[in-house]
Structures are given as C-alpha cells and as structure tokens.
Amino acid sequence: MVKAIPKKYVSVEQANRLLPEIHKIVWEMVQINNSLSTLTSVDVEFEEDYEELCYDVQFNKKFHELSSEFYNYYEQLLEMGAIATDVEMGLVDFFCKHRDREILLCWQLGEKSIQFWHDVDKGFKSRKHIDELEKVKVE
Numbered sequence: 001m002v003k004a005i006p007k008k009y010v011s012v013e014q015a016n017r018l019l020p021e022i023h024k025i026v027w028e029m030v031q032i033n034n035s036l037s038t039l040t041s042v043d044v045e046f047e048e049d050y051e052e053l054c055y056d057v058q059f060n061k062k063f064h065e066l067s068s069e070f071y072n073y074y075e076q077l078l079e080m081g082a083i084a085t086d087v088e089m090g091l092v093d094f095f096c097k098h099r100d101r102e103i104l105l106c107w108q109l110g111e112k113s114i115q116f117w118h119d120v121d122k123g124f125k126s127r128k129h130i131d132e133l134e135k136v137k138v139e
Contacts, residue, residue, distance in 0.1 A: 106118055
C-alpha cells in the first residue's frame with residue numbers, strides 16, 4: 001500500500017536543526033546511488049544460459065535491495081520536510097512559507113547551515129542568499 005506523506009513546511013531554524021540527520025541520510029543516498037550506478041554499468045557475457053540466469057537473479061536481487069534502501073532514506077527525508085532534488089550533487093530543498101509565499105530553502109551536502117533559497121519554480125542555479133529574504137516583497 002502507498003502511504004501519503006503530507007507536504008511539510010519548515011522555518012530556516014527548523015531546517016538547520018534537521019541538518020545533522022539530513023546530512024547522514026543524504027550521504028547514505030549518495031553512496032547507494034553510486035553503488036547502483038556501478039552495478040548497472042557492468043556488462044557481463046556468459047557462455048551458458050544457466051550462468052546468465054543465476055547472474056540475473058543475483059543482480060536483480062542486489063539492485064532491488066539497494067533501490068529499496070535508497071527509497072527508504074528518501075521517505076525519511078520527505079517525512080522531515082526535505083526533498084532530495086539532485087542526489088549526485090547532494091542537493092536538498094525544504095518547503096518554507098515566507099510572508100505567505102511558498103519558497104524552497106536550499107542546502108547542499110557539505111554546507112554547515114541553510115544559506116540559500118529559491119522560488120518553487122526555480123532551481124539551484126537561481127538560488128539566492130538567505131539574507132535576501134528580508135528584501136523580498138510579497139507578490
């Protein structure tokens with residue numbers, strides 16, 4: 001059964017308090033993503049159909065174990081109000097309400113705190129420093 005995870009809004013302060021746990025989860029997701037990439041990049045040829053069948057069973061088992069672990073971590077992020085927007089880059093966004101306007105707080109693996117934000121319809125390249133939030137006018 002698929003469970004609904006409601007959208008959660010967090011403040012800059014709340015997001016900063018979540019970062020130690022977010023960091024651990026995103027780090028694990030990056031490692032799993034790298035493992036999945038390595039696993040799927042291997043091309044093996046077999047002389048016998050039986051050998052290929054055995055390999056396919058083991059490959060698929062490992063692929064699905066890693067995928068399940070990856071999405072369990074992603075689900076944890078969602079429950080905390082975070083969205084992994086680019087796992088390879090370690091990018092995470094948090095929904096936030098600022099003066100009744102929905103924005104995304106933006107964090108990248110390695111940053112010590114929430115320092116950036118961007119509009120919901122924009123991305124990483126258009127992120128602005130968090131200090132600029134006070135200058136934003138309500139549209």
